[in-house]
Amino acid sequence: MASSTLQASKDSNSMANAYADEPWSDRTLSNYIVRAEHPFNAEVRLDKLVEDFVTPTDKHFRRNHGPIPNINGAEWSMSVEIGCSAASAKSCTKTIRLEDLVSLRQFEVVAVLECAGNRRDGLKAIKPVNGVIWGPGTASNSRWGGCRLRDVLVAAGVPSNLCDPFYETPRHVEFAAYGEASDDVHYASSISLEWVMNPLNMVLVATEMNGKPLCRDHGYPARIVAPGLIGARWVKWLKYIRVQDKESDNFYQKRDYKILPPMANGGNCEEFWPQFPALMELNIQGVICRPTAEERLCVDKPYLVRGYALSGGGRAVDRVEISLDDGNTWDLASLYTMHAKGKESDNQSQRDWAEKQWSWVLWSYRIDNVPANCNIACRAWDSGGNKQPSAAVWNYRGVMNNAVFRVQPQTTSSAHSRL
Amino acid sequence: MASSTLQASKDSNSMANAYADEPWSDRTLSNYIVRAEHPFNAEVRLDKLVEDFVTPTDKHFRRNHGPIPNINGAEWSMSVEIGCSAASAKSCTKTIRLEDLVSLRQFEVVAVLECAGNRRDGLKAIKPVNGVIWGPGTASNSRWGGCRLRDVLVAAGVPSNLCDPFYETPRHVEFAAYGEASDDVHYASSISLEWVMNPLNMVLVATEMNGKPLCRDHGYPARIVAPGLIGARWVKWLKYIRVQDKESDNFYQKRDYKILPPMANGGNCEEFWPQFPALMELNIQGVICRPTAEERLCVDKPYLVRGYALSGGGRAVDRVEISLDDGNTWDLASLYTMHAKGKESDNQSQRDWAEKQWSWVLWSYRIDNVPANCNIACRAWDSGGNKQPSAAVWNYRGVMNNAVFRVQPQTTSSAHSRL
Structure with a gap:
């Protein structure tokens, strides 16, 4: 079991004492890709992430810069x-x-x-x-x-x-x-x-x-x-x-x-x-969660592409676009979001534009006939007129990368998939 | 005189009566490129625009959707x-x-x-x-x-x-x-x-x-x-x-x-x-004002490139970058801006990052030796992690174009310019 493996490797770590009291029982490791054990840093598997509009706690990413404090709430x-x-x-x-x-x-x-x-x-x-x-x-x-x-x-x-x-x-x-x-x-x-x-x-x-x-x-x-x-x-x-x-x-x-x-x-x-200033507001971001790069799609069959998009400072995600031709043409994805007073909605025109947006948007896009050479790109826009840039610009700390997200899943011919 | 020409052409307009009382004497036409007379729509010549950090009224662009009302302030x-x-x-x-x-x-x-x-x-x-x-x-x-x-x-x-x-x-x-x-x-x-x-x-x-x-x-x-x-x-x-x-x-x-x-x-x-929502916050913008496309630069001589940059929602312009090689490499321009309590400054590190920014930034970049084939591009970044996109994306109303700004001035060999 993955958890035991992590526990074992932890014991060989020189920081073992500091990390002797980690909350392993609260960590559903099957939902995560663990990037580091000490400190515990784990991102969510994309197929798991897009399953819920409100992310359950056991599917929420975990990011730490040290051992997890063990605090008694009554004494805190x-x-x-x-x-x-x-x-x-x-x-x-x-x-x-x-x-x-x-x-x-x-x-x-x-x-x-x-x-x-x-x-x-x-x-x-x-x-x-x-x-x-x-x-x-x-x-x-x-x-x-x-x-x-x-x-x-x-x-x-x-x-x-x-x-x-x-x-x-x-x-x-x-x-x-x-x-x-x-x-x-x-x-x-x-x-x-x-x-x-x-x-x-x-x-x-x-x-x-x-x-x-x-x-x-x-x-x-x-x-x-x-x-x-x-x-x-x-x-x-x-x-x-x-x-x-x-x-x-x-x-x-x-x-x-x-x-x-x-x-x-x-x-x-x-x-x-x-x-340069400490970063505050998030920038416009959009990610394709399904298909993953490892997923195998059937050529000529339909497929529902899905992902998330978000922006910072209260700016809303106004649109998410999908390209199947390397960014030459873009079509609109369907958005599912949360509006005023916590009401979920899949209809942009019901929004009150005066309202700040703190939630992400989940989106979907139906491909009617998956092509043999399937390249999918997504590009989100926010209410400040900002969009994901076509290419990433490197910076030393590797932060705020919001370039157009691209995935090229594997494909199988329909005939082959029937075997 | 340009003003008389405009006045004359105005009289042949079927809307002449509605536009009979325009404030022509308040319009210093030599500062502008007039895009339409009725309604009066005039943008500022770029060489004029970058002369002042605080734009004088007679160099401020003018944008109208109809005749200019003539209101008596005492009765208003x-x-x-x-x-x-x-x-x-x-x-x-x-x-x-x-x-x-x-x-x-x-x-x-x-x-x-x-x-x-x-x-x-x-x-x-x-x-x-x-x-x-x-x-x-x-x-x-x-x-x-x-x-x-x-x-x-x-x-x-x-x-x-x-x-x-x-x-x-x-x-x-x-x-x-x-x-x-x-x-x-x-x-x-x-x-x-x-x-x-x-x-x-x-x-x-x-x-x-x-x-x-x-x-x-x-x-x-x-x-x-x-x-x-x-x-x-x-x-x-x-x-x-x-x-x-x-x-x-x-x-x-x-x-x-x-x-x-x-x-x-x-x-x-x-x-x-x-x-889609009515636009509110401006997006990150940066423009090269000098040289203009019509300007003639001397090869191998120094030149001070100048321009403006701005962003919306109170976000600050954190940096302006210049590329002389079609966007392969970028160098930092010097910024001149206005900080808390109206204090002007050319030093980013004196900023209090908590403060909202409503003013534009003027910037400059010295080219030591102008190349024969001189392409200049500028790209600004704001405090929300947004940057100017490398290419413009068309929209029907033609709004919010903030693509990387490029100019290719004419050049003259130094020998020739001495003749």
């Missing part, structure tokens, strides 16, 4: 600090426990979580990159529940009104995680205070995933959910939340998760890190 | 209507005059205004398109002054707090203009209420441009300024503002300014209009 607390000086905010520190989070108004949001390194393999194919080599299986779309981070901050003394002079200066909210991380004393990251305080952005201190308490791999007992932003900002196992005048100084904010220009490589990155 | 009024039913907002109509706008807190923002049809010529080169054929000169970056639309709406009874249950339903703000429009009873358009009510989005009811009252071509006495959104939403000569449950039904919202898919053309558009 985090601090909330107002660390910037302004007349309208009192500098203070509050201790928050699980019961405090539950006492605030509870919200739910179906939001897609995507790792900025999703499809890093496509950039590695151009030139070596730094990071876990992911395929296209690090995006998942679960239902997150908890209180709004905004409400936690207001309770701690942050002015609730965005017209307050407090907001005339750009400010940041830093989150740090319990546990160790590979590249810094702990994992930490920040996003802008202005983004957090807009209640319609639905930034949560989440305590539930798909109606149950978070599992350990997903940040038990409390994590950030930041719809529309890259996964690296959805900090898990919260240790502290701090409102401050500058962004996080942590490795994962300042020296990772940035698109560096093509001349930046391992040796000369120091000059480039400060010149 | 607009109505503000809360046209949706909700417990927390009273349905009401207020009449607003210039003195009411001036009595509210005044703001200034340097914001780039771009027509969604900018660079439509690049799409026409693929296949005929519907609309004024624009080059890349319909983007300009002026300083706008006035009160916040948010404050006007709050004074009329709209709940100021985005946490109010009023905001749990997507709502829209429609603006209509005085005067005639070519395709509907008047020009009108809408944007989402949620966008308007975020004070950091700086949506203004502007009464000033570059420190002076708006000129007639730019909407005197009052217009919408909606930084980060396409120009079509910056409605001029305001007649009414209406908060409502649905988007505007006007032609310019529902049957124009949308990216239709490639199979949509003049004959079959009816089925596609309702399926």
Whole structure:
């Protein structure tokens, strides 16, 4: 069994002690392609990923930068600090426990979580990159529940009104995680205070995933959910939340998760890190999940191509196009998505265009007669007029690859398949 | 003189009466390429456009859909209507005059205004398109002054707090203009209420441009300024503002300014209009202004390439790249921009990444030795991980063309230029 094999190899690892308490029983390994055991990094098999509009927890990708903390929820607390000086905010520190989070108004949001390194393999194919080599299986779309981070901050003394002079200066909210991380004393990251305080952005201190308490791999007992932003900002196992005048100084904010220009490589990155911003909003993305490259299609038979598409910042996926002729002509796929108040729909014209979109879109496209030489490409467009680029552009950290997705499945002649 | 020529040809127009009172004396025609006289549509000559970081009024592009209203500011009024039913907002109509706008807190923002049809010529080169054929000169970056639309709406009874249950339903703000429009009873358009009510989005009811009252071509006495959104939403000569449950039904919202898919053309558009959203956020754009295609460069001499770049939704331009070898390799241009509190800067690392960007960026790139066969391409990237696509994709209305910008100026050998 795959799980035992992983356990065995783990014991030979010099970090064995740090990883002695991993939640293996919560990991349905048959749903995943495991890219690294320590830290545990596993993407979802594409055929599994597209089976559900709301991704079940055991099919949600798992991305870690260290051992999984084992936290007793009853004993857990985090601090909330107002660390910037302004007349309208009192500098203070509050201790928050699980019961405090539950006492605030509870919200739910179906939001897609995507790792900025999703499809890093496509950039590695151009030139070596730094990071876990992911395929296209690090995006998942679960239902997150908890209180709004905004409400936690207001309770701690942050002015609730965005017209307050407090907001005339750009400010940041830093989150740090319990546990160790590979590249810094702990994992930490920040996003802008202005983004957090807009209640319609639905930034949560989440305590539930798909109606149950978070599992350990997903940040038990409390994590950030930041719809529309890259996964690296959805900090898990919260240790502290701090409102401050500058962004996080942590490795994962300042020296990772940035698109560096093509001349930046391992040796000369120091000059480039400060010149480019920490990634926040996801870009337009679309992936073909079925067929996979390994799948065998029957020539002249129909086939239903399926996949996912998503964008960042609340922008909606407006269309997904399919090409069967290397991008010369494109036809429209059918979209299935989630609109206002959590209503699922397969009809774009029922949308209210004023609404922000946090969920992914699943799409399908019927090929009536599979050709012998079957090349399929998908290209998604978002409501900001952005589309997937025809070719990937390499960057050192291998992030944000959203090039047109292409797959060339194997084919079998119908006659042969009947044998 | 060009102006007289235009005046003469105007008199032979059957619409002469409607256009008998155009503000010709306010139009410095030498700065423009006039694409149409009636309605007056003029883009800026690229060499003029890049001369100023803040575009002077007489170099700002001009885009109209009908004759220019001639409004007496002292007599002007607009109505503000809360046209949706909700417990927390009273349905009401207020009449607003210039003195009411001036009595509210005044703001200034340097914001780039771009027509969604900018660079439509690049799409026409693929296949005929519907609309004024624009080059890349319909983007300009002026300083706008006035009160916040948010404050006007709050004074009329709209709940100021985005946490109010009023905001749990997507709502829209429609603006209509005085005067005639070519395709509907008047020009009108809408944007989402949620966008308007975020004070950091700086949506203004502007009464000033570059420190002076708006000129007639730019909407005197009052217009919408909606930084980060396409120009079509910056409605001029305001007649009414209406908060409502649905988007505007006007032609310019529902049957124009949308990216239709490639199979949509003049004959079959009816089925596609309702399926695609009215454009809002600008996409990443970058243009080379100098050299122009007509300019003659000296081979082996240095040349400073210059241009502009911009993006939408508050996303910043993070980098502009230049290629001299048809896109095989790219080098970084130097950026000059405007940061928090209106401070101009040519140093990216001084930015606070939490801050939204409404201004364009001007950029420059020094070629040390101009090659004999000089091809220059520019590609800009924004903070959402979006970049200009390598090739344009045609759409019926010819909007949002942001393909990599290429120019091939003429060259003269240095020896020859000395003659």
